[in-house]
Amino acid sequence: MMNIFRILGDSLHALALILLIAKLWRTKSCAGLSGKTQILSAIIYTTRYADLLSPNHYHSYYVSSMKIAFIAVSCLTVYLIYGPYKKTYDRENDDFYNEFLIVPCFVLSLFSANYMSPLEIMWTFSIFLEAVAILPQLDLLCHVKFVDSYTVCYLLSLGLYRALYILNWAYRYYYEGDYDLIAVGSGFLQTALFSLVFVRIYMLKRREDSVMISVVT
Numbered sequence: 001m002m003n004i005f006r007i008l009g010d011s012l013h014a015l016a017l018i019l020l021i022a023k024l025w026r027t028k029s030c031a032g033l034s035g036k037t038q039i040l041s042a043i044i045y046t047t048r049y050a051d052l053l054s055p056n057h058y059h060s061y062y063v064s065s066m067k068i069a070f071i072a073v074s075c076l077t078v079y080l081i082y083g084p085y086k087k088t089y090d091r092e093n094d095d096f097y098n099e100f101l102i103v104p105c106f107v108l109s110l111f112s113a114n115y116m117s118p119l120e121i122m123w124t125f126s127i128f129l130e131a132v133a134i135l136p137q138l139d140l141l142c143h144v145k146f147v148d149s150y151t152v153c154y155l156l157s158l159g160l161y162r163a164l165y166i167l168n169w170a171y172r173y174y175y176e177g178d179y180d181l182i183a184v185g186s187g188f189l190q191t192a193l194f195s196l197v198f199v200r201i202y203m204l205k206r207r208e209d210s211v212m213i214s215v216v217t
Helices: 004-027 035-048 061-082 099-112 118-132 135-141 149-176 181-216
Strands: none
Touching (some): 099 118, 118 181, 135 181, 149 181
16 A cells, blocks of 8 residues: 555655666766666566566556666666766776675575565565665775765665655554565665665765865865
8 A cells, every 4th residue: 555655765766766867867977886786776676577577467557657667777777887888887896796696585585485486486586686786886885985966866865765665664564464574674674784875975975075175275
């Protein structure tokens, strides 16, 4: 069921993707973005919304359109990073091995899915993978000394979206008695990892301010 926390969360999620595309389009650069995290995002949306191809897909036109949009934007982002803007891609520092995340998440989904069906396994896999997909981006942030405003706003929107979804789950449990242990547990882990991202961004901005003050004085 829809509630204010889910609506705000979904809005921030959409805003994050808009900011991501805006950064790439306005700056003509993917500096500060982890291509590895964007690859994981494309895998997440593709596997989670694989039900679009199912004959039993009953979602509204709006929901189906949003699913297609998320898949399209994530794939477009990967294409731009490794295609037209590859000269600005920080390949040297974006060296996280995605296999260390994909393989364990897939194996775990085989044992944790509520139903042993391909769509259910893919959905569970996408939930687990989304929880840790920010790790390559966090690793990249730990190697760089500067992060632009577009990237900061993109990551903040994405992190707040996950935080609001925790409130959404609390609301649904209190008023509807409904919860999904896999989604809730993964959501808390993802929010914790995003808090580390925010700490790193704060440290980078403090360093930038210190450098600017030193230059002025």
